[in-house]
Amino acid sequence: MIRKLNGNKLTVALPKGRLFDQTIDIFKKAGIISENISSSSRKLIIESSDFYFLLVRAKDVPTYVENGIADIGVAGDDVLLESNPDVYRPVDLKIGVxxxxxxxxxxxxxxxxxxxxxxxxxxxxxxxxxxxxxxxxxxxxxxxxxxxxxxxxxxxxxxxxxxxxxxxxxxxxxxxxxxxxxxxSSAKLIVNRISYKTRKNKLSPLIENIENFQKNEV
Structure with a gap:
């Protein structure tokens, strides 16, 4: 269902709370999004011009990404070590430390x-x-x-x-x-393996922008 809604947009699985806010802050500072995205409402799917954000429990993020419901997500090492999902982990976001x-x-x-x-x-x-x-x-x-x-x-x-x-x-x-x-433990950007190949034109610039942002922050 989400894939049909998605179209050309990337789907991102994020936990509500501090990690959500910190991830959105990185996306904005890295030039990935320009809108103000808030998780304050009761909506479980938040749509922006380029993304769908799925608000899920922290421990469920890898499940949504591994099964292809979300293209990418953000999860801490504690969650990843416990569930050991079959996903790519290209970037340490250095949040949720x-x-x-x-x-x-x-x-x-x-x-x-x-x-x-x-x-x-x-x-x-x-x-x-x-x-x-x-x-x-x-x-x-x-x-x-x-x-x-x-x-x-x-x-x-x-x-x-x-x-x-x-x-x-x-x-x-x-x-x-x-x-x-x-x-x-810190939060990692995780990527669905199929999305990494089929949506590389969108994912590669996103990953590169985050990496460049982090280099400039040091």
């Missing part, structure tokens, strides 16, 4: 670093968690949570959590500390 970490109560640090054979971890990133601890040779029991993951160590559901941290404020306000760093 954060860290993926292991956190817990201060008193749980000692156990963590005393060569444990198994740990109980709450997270919304089960794949990242299993991969990280698997490389350490540590057996991990993962409890999947999708909201207020910081609560888990406070009530004894698990001793540790794996989550993304930007400033660490939420951890501090709940008496938690960063125990181990897994890796940094």
């Amino acid at each position: 954060c860290n993926i970490v292991v956190a817990g109560l201060p008193e749980s640090k000692e156990k963590y670093f005393s060569n444990p054979t198994s740990l109980k971890v709450s997270t919304k990133y089960p794949k990242i968690t299993k991969d990280f601890f698997g490389k350490k040779g540590v057996k991990v029991h993962v409890i999947e949570l999708y909201g207020s993951v910081e609560l888990a160590p406070l009530v004894g559901l698990s001793e540790y959590i794996v989550d993304i941290v930007e400033t660490g404020r939420t951890l501090r306000e709940n008496g938690l500390v960063v125990i181990d760093h897994i890796r940094p």
Whole structure:
């Protein structure tokens, strides 16, 4: 259906919120769009002169791009590592910068670093968690949570959590500390593989404009 509506326009899958606003800001500064695009309405499809913007959940962006509903999208490393979609990732947009970490109560640090054979971890990133601890040779029991993951160590559901941290404020306000760093995360421009070939005349200039903008920003 979207392909029929699209015509010659590119379709972009974006999460609502800060990442949407930052992406639109980059598109404007890079000369890709000139209109003011806002996600403040309840519309799930926003049309501009050259694009359709699909407003979706952050974790769903790769699904829309991989399946060709959207030509391009913006997703963080945390989402991409967890879902491992078959898409191109040509540009690091250098927004949505954060860290993926292991956190817990201060008193749980000692156990963590005393060569444990198994740990109980709450997270919304089960794949990242299993991969990280698997490389350490540590057996991990993962409890999947999708909201207020910081609560888990406070009530004894698990001793540790794996989550993304930007400033660490939420951890501090709940008496938690960063125990181990897994890796940094930032938002990437992702591209559908078929679109990359069939719509190269539109996608190549877009990617080039973003890259040139970033070079000038340094």
